[in-house]
Amino acid sequence: MVAQLSNNTYESKTQEIAKQLLAASKEKRSFFTQLQDQMRWDDKLLGWTMSNPGLRVQLFRFIDCLPALRSKAEIANHLQEYLTTEQVELPSALKSLIGFSGGDSIPGQVAATTVSTAVETLAHKYIAGENIKEVIKTVERLRKEKMAFTIDLLGEAVITEEEAKSYLDRYLELMTQLTEASKKWGNVSQIDEADGEQIKRVQVSVKLTAFYSQFDPLDATGSEKRVSERVRTLLRHAKEVGAAVHFDMEQYVYKDITFAILKNILMEEEFRNRSDIGVTVQAYLRDSEKDLLGLIEWAKKRGTPVTVRLVKGAYWDQETIKSAQKDWPQPVFNEKAATDENFEKLTQLLLENHQYLYAGIAGHNVRSQAKAIAIAETLKIPRRRFEMQVLYGMGDKLAKALVDRGYRVRVYCPYGDLLPGMAYLIRRLLENTANSSFLRQSLEDRPIEELISAPSPENAAETYHTSRHFPNSADSDYAKESLRKEAEVSLKIVRQQLGKTYLPFINGSYQETAQKVNSVNPSNPSEVIGTIGLMSVEQAQTAIQAAKDAFPQWRRTPVRQRAGVLRKAAELMTERRQEFCAWMVLEVGKPVRECDAEVSEAIDFCRYYADEMERLDQGHNYDVAGENNRYTYQPRGISLIISPWNFPLAIPVGMTVASLVTGNCTMLKPAEVSSVIAAKFAEILIEAGIPKGVFQFVPGKGSSVGSYMVKHPDVHMITFTGSQEVGCQIYADAAILQPGQKHLKRVIAEMGGKNAIIVDESADLDQAVAGVVYSAFGYSGQKCSACSRVIVLEPVYNAFVHRLVEATNSLNVGAAESPSTQVGPVIDANAQKRIQEYIEKGKQEAELALEMPTPANGYFVGPVIFKDVSGTSTIAQEEIFGPVLSVMKAHNFDEAIALANGTNFALTGGIYSRTPSHIEKAKSEFEVGNLYVNRGITGAIVSRQPFGGFKLSGVGSKAGGPDYLLQFLEPRHVSENIQRQGFAPIDGVD
The missing domain is CATH 3.20.20.220 (TIM Barrel)
Incomplete structure (x- = not known):
């Protein structure tokens, strides 16, 4: 190794050489003077971006979109859409160029030709x-x-x-x-x-x-x-x-x-x-x-x-x-x-x-x-x-x-080609026009001493921060080898714990049951994950009475103390992150990265709802002279949570801790096939210090025990996530006033979707195909937010379908625990049979574009794509809840919106577009609770993307949002006249 010299050894020589290089490479005139002198539009565009940040952003967005535009009229219209926003101050030459009426007009054609030629010339400078x-x-x-x-x-x-x-x-x-x-x-x-x-x-x-x-x-x-x-x-x-x-x-x-x-x-x-x-x-x-x-x-x-x-x-x-x-x-x-x-x-x-x-x-x-x-x-x-x-x-x-x-x-x-090269061109243009770019600084005639001085950062250790109100839990970065090994080890440790029995937790203790059922690994049904004790109707009555007895004390427990239980639960889940991932991989067949994101969501629910309840507990004061007005909240009472299997941790955690922190005594009835994970969450709450009777783990048959608890007169509210059929039945049962019942029950129900993504002719197809594939086939399409319909505008339909099929066909289908798996099993044999029946129905209604093979063992259904699907067909209307995607063609954007809105659901939806007017139209007319623009439509994040829909997708406010807890509370208002014989205290006066 050469003897290392200090940095100072080279400095004087560096300065000398830098001056020589700068002198040899220096322009005779400043860059901006040249821009003013020349009539080259490519140089003018680059020059304008340097002096106008708003124009810089919009112009680069237009350039990014340009290769997808197929006519001069489209180019002209997009030019106007991007450059006539309030954020952009246009140079007079550019203002006059785009001041035409209609893309088909002669001035519009001239503008399109001028700008597209300038951008192409610019591209050839870098390509x-x-x-x-x-x-x-x-x-x-x-x-x-x-x-x-x-x-x-x-x-x-x-x-x-x-x-x-x-x-x-x-x-x-x-x-x-x-x-x-x-x-x-x-x-x-x-x-x-x-x-x-x-x-x-x-x-x-x-x-x-x-x-x-x-x-x-x-x-x-x-x-x-x-x-x-x-x-x-x-x-x-x-x-x-x-x-x-x-x-x-x-x-x-x-x-x-x-x-x-x-x-x-x-x-x-x-x-x-x-x-x-x-x-x-x-x-x-x-x-x-x-x-x-x-x-x-x-x-x-x-x-x-x-x-x-x-x-x-x-x-x-x-x-x-x-x-x-x-x-x-x-x-x-x-x-x-x-x-x-x-x-x-x-x-x-x-x-x-x-x-x-x-x-x-x-x-x-x-x-x-x-x-x-x-x-x-x-x-x-x-x-x-x-x-x-x-x-x-x-x-x-x-x-x-x-x-x-x-x-x-x-x-x-x-x-x-310019189309795939556009991302490269944009990066180069951003680099060229950035304030900190050496090229820009040198072209601006900065002093030589400033240009060649040794770099001196103000604070190199500082990290980038956002001003988000709520800091979300960080997912595991599996690019780090240590975290990959940790996940692998956790899977082995959890495997050693399989086959245990998990009993109901009622009134502070675990209760033996007469009936038990095995929960199995859907990737390998011969592997028993755990045995679940299913409680009886009599045990359900005991649980309701225990909750009723515990309620007076829990409602009086200070909010800070209740919130403390949630924060402790979040800490415990953080410590056991990879363990919970392993349980989900094995019990519900979800690939590890998606399990990890779900643990983050569960942790976020605990922390976010703790914060939110402390905010709500402050109430509101509306005082006037001689009168105090206080608006506060109180818990509803006994709360029943009925959770699904597809998000076996995040959803039950979110619904349960929302109910608990608001002061309600809460019973959690999980889906049978994911009850081991729910039992593990119950362990967390018990360790976090939840009092006896306040929280109870009540696994049981939905048709018997579940129905009994929904109808029970002492139950005040039911929070449900699952199928539309069951959700509507709960809604109907809860509406009936039972003998002795002195309240109307509150039902919060999320009941799925038939979610669509629109891909228009200006979309980035790389981005759109990848986003649709992940949204449709992530966790085998078993998300209520999953994309089950993609509506593609005619000009890009064939190209999109070809790449969609090839991209899907490149996915790895296999056991969820394999790190290479993108598509694992469906949840059980019943789901597998139901999905296969829909596939057969689809073959009668539309053209099969892809049906992937699957492993012989396990409850697998390979990704299936149908193309040329009618908007009224069964597979385009009914929720399939599996890896089946319907591709539909639209002749224009209005038709695409109509097709997207043409179901009974309104949960999630997405649009891939680089046309500002299309994006704005989707924002105002696409009937969904959560709209995603130029990104996948699954994976909502607590606080940032509160989740929930309307129409037959559900009733209730958005989970992870600022008004979600209000559903678990009843508002009260107290107005007090504080006058005595015409006298009232005045603030600050004894």
């Missing part, structure tokens, strides 16, 4: 070509300028195995054609050789996620197996034709598994001696130094260097937003200066270890590149061991200045 022929011309031009290249294929959003195979095939063909073309190229010694060694003329850059459509850190072993074989094929072909391969880095979630896979492959004997391979490190990641140190140690063992491309990172906004949404620690630095500082630190570390790793220093910041050169020249690093890299279309003058100094410069050249 090296739309096909290999164009790319070859580009790289030949670069070589004439003494620049090397690496080629990246755009559009790696792989969501089907068909696309993954195509991605590999296209790269094999790309390498073949490029190397064939390279045979005609003359030698350019500055880039083709160094230190007596020939350097591969052709290099391609690839992303691991594009080699396997189900690439997932949770399934690290399965993903590695599928990806590795394809990577080996790529590397063998590269060796055969004489090309180099570089592996790009993507989102943070894939980082660790990407490094693990590449380290393993490149240690194999076949590839261990290859030095024409590279990996990427992103300096904006807080743990990038640890990653680079790990690569250095790995490279020492390997014995042959690979190249590390050091970049700053291209997903900063996405990473900060995702971590905020997930309540995870932020993986990236907040400040641009902190990233720049880390980049320099990593540059030094990398170059000082040049005998183990070659360096590719990528970026357009003159200061950063100067630092690299200063280190390289000071240490006299051989030219083979480092190079400078820039993006195509960015930093061209810097690249030329570096070439003129005799360095090897490699240009990262993306190629492909």
